[in-house]
Amino acid sequence: MSQYSYSQSLKIMLIPYIIVGILWFPLTVMIEQHYDSILISQFLVIQITTAFLFLIGLYYNNTSIYDIYWKVAPMFFVTYWSRGSGNIILPFLVFFYCIKQNYTYFRFWPGLQYEDYRNVAVKQQYPNPFVFWPIIYLGFEVVPSIMIFLGHLPLYYVFTSQNPCTFCYNFSIIFTISAISIELIADYQLFPYRSKQLKGDCDVGLWRYSRHPNYFGECMYWWGQYLCQLSFGFENVWTIVGAAAIQALFSFYSIPDMESHLLKKRESYQNYKRKVVSSFVPWFRKEN
Structure with missing residues (x-):
């Protein structure tokens, strides 16, 4: 303490x-x-x-x-x-x-x-x-x-830079706003479980279709930055390194490590994992 x-x-x-x-x-x-x-x-x-x-x-x-x-x-x-x-x-x-x-x-x-x-x-x-x-x-x-x-x-x-492709630029802004919104909603839905108001695994809202929708929204945010830059052309296409590195961090470290942590922490997580088959992108459940 x-x-x-x-x-x-x-x-x-x-x-x-x-x-x-x-x-x-x-x-x-x-x-x-x-x-x-x-x-x-x-x-x-x-x-x-x-x-x-x-x-x-x-x-x-x-x-x-x-x-x-x-x-x-x-x-x-x-x-x-x-x-x-x-x-x-x-x-x-x-x-x-x-x-x-x-x-x-x-x-x-x-x-x-x-x-x-x-x-x-x-x-x-x-x-x-x-x-x-x-x-x-x-x-x-x-x-x-x-x-x-x-x-x-x-x-x-x-x-x-100047003179972006207007459609692509607007799409990247909407994409980024969607990313932040997904993470915000996921965090809001998780709060009662993290604060111990509710016990067990969060199996509501976005969490019914992805075991880590907050991570999904987080990675979307970084890809949104890159998509915004692409709307100005391909001269700085190499800046993909940032979003790609963060995506790799979540895919190969954060998600597997969190999965291992939750399996040790809660016995019920294995059953939740069977039903919510996707660890990242929201996808269809498997109830049986």
Whole structure:
């Protein structure tokens, strides 16, 4: 059990992010005095702030200080990229996505006694702090920070391009809004089960047709960024690397790992898994 109350935990969690927000643009100005590139400056600021949050987590011996970085950093660097572009809707969607993710996280967050079960598993496997903390920093913080940069990278080229295919652009916006909506609905339907108001497996709404519809919506969001950039042409088709990397993370790590975790946690999950045959894309059930 954490030695900190919920209010103390909240301050410890949020104050570093307030500092990050205050320092983001001064750091950007300092870096751009040496590197005249918006992409380089934002990548370096992301890595500096990631290291800062890692040190805070190390000081408090809590790996989950970094947890909400995925849902905070894009609000800063996407805003910076969009300056002067006249594009309002895409930064708005990024802000809405980030705020939604943070709201969902803090609905369940009990305080600093919480650490992601995957981080706890790594700590149990590598109890030596000189091994454990470098793994956390490199594998669970540096790599994700690179992935959020690459995942949103298509938006940089959207903001610096002109004359998209109107139909394709509008489709990508609708696709992204649908992605955020699917994840929002899935999180809302899961809440009574995660908050222990209801017991057992969530088998309602979207969860009747996919075992992880929230992950499905999450991956759709990243593909939406890429589709938006494609509406301007194929010059920067290589930016698919961001959405593809995140899709691979969910397909080959997050979903299998969560499945294994839930099978160990609840005996009923095996039966739920038989009925809800799809682990990702919503699909037909198998009742018998």
